[in-house]
């Protein structure tokens with residue numbers, strides 16, 4: 001038993017984070033690989049299977065026993081059937097990942113959604129560990145969330161729960177990639193913040209992180225853009241809190257790197273909007289970009305528990 005490990009893989013649009021993880025969450029080996037999405041979904045799938053197989057082989061060579069695989073990918077996932085239904089940045093369309101992985105490695109496999117897996121890891125091993133009701137929000141090029149209750153992330157009826165990035169906070173506002181307008185993601189994601197600053201200043205290539213840094217240094221325009229984003233984010237969080245009544249909101253993803261420059265004004269702005277709701281704690285994620293991979297390991301372990 002003590003030699004058991006799970007093979008965990010977090011497949012992103014550009015890179016994959018992979019690990020061998022013990023049932024207690026200890027990472028015994030970690031490695032990273034490029035996803036090579038430009039080579040097409042079949043090549044990506046073959047690459048994923050090769051890497052997983054390699055990790056299982058490595059485990060055995062080190063006297064460990066690989067007992068399950070956890071794989072998380074972005075997009076729409078049918079977790080029940082282990083199918084990557086749709087993922088624009090990896091190019092997956094109805095890829096039966098669980099079946100392929102089980103055929104190749106002969107190990108029970110769980111397939112999940114990257115942000116939900118990240119939320120699961122933050123709730124069970126990271127910043128949300130003290131609370132039963134955790135809302136994890138990843139703010140990067142998009143905004144997505146995972147609602148984790150008692151260590152379980154709900155996927156929803158169609159695998160699409162937690163899309164707080166598409167709460168409309170500015171009706172008629174900037175166009176969103178989803179086809180709507182004024183979604184939280186179109187106003188307050190890292191890409192939206194950078195874009196807004198570039199639009200107003202005419203200066204090219206400014207990122208959300210630059211905006212945060214400049215705002216902290218007292219630059220007026222950066223301050224205005226940052227404040228707009230924080231206000232929009234607080235509007236989105238107010239709706240999220242009305243729906244989820246979270247005990248703690250854990251912010252991850254690139255924009256959360258801004259730390260208190262984001263968290264402090266966000267707490268103030270949400271507090272100002274709160275009426276009957278209870279104010280949640282708002283904290284930064286603790287596991288960084290390894291959350292998804294650790295979440296994949298947790299999914300594999302949970303899957304074993306269910307199937308045994």
Ligand SMILES: [Zn+2]
Nearest residue numbers: 166176178183
């Ligand atoms: Zn949208």
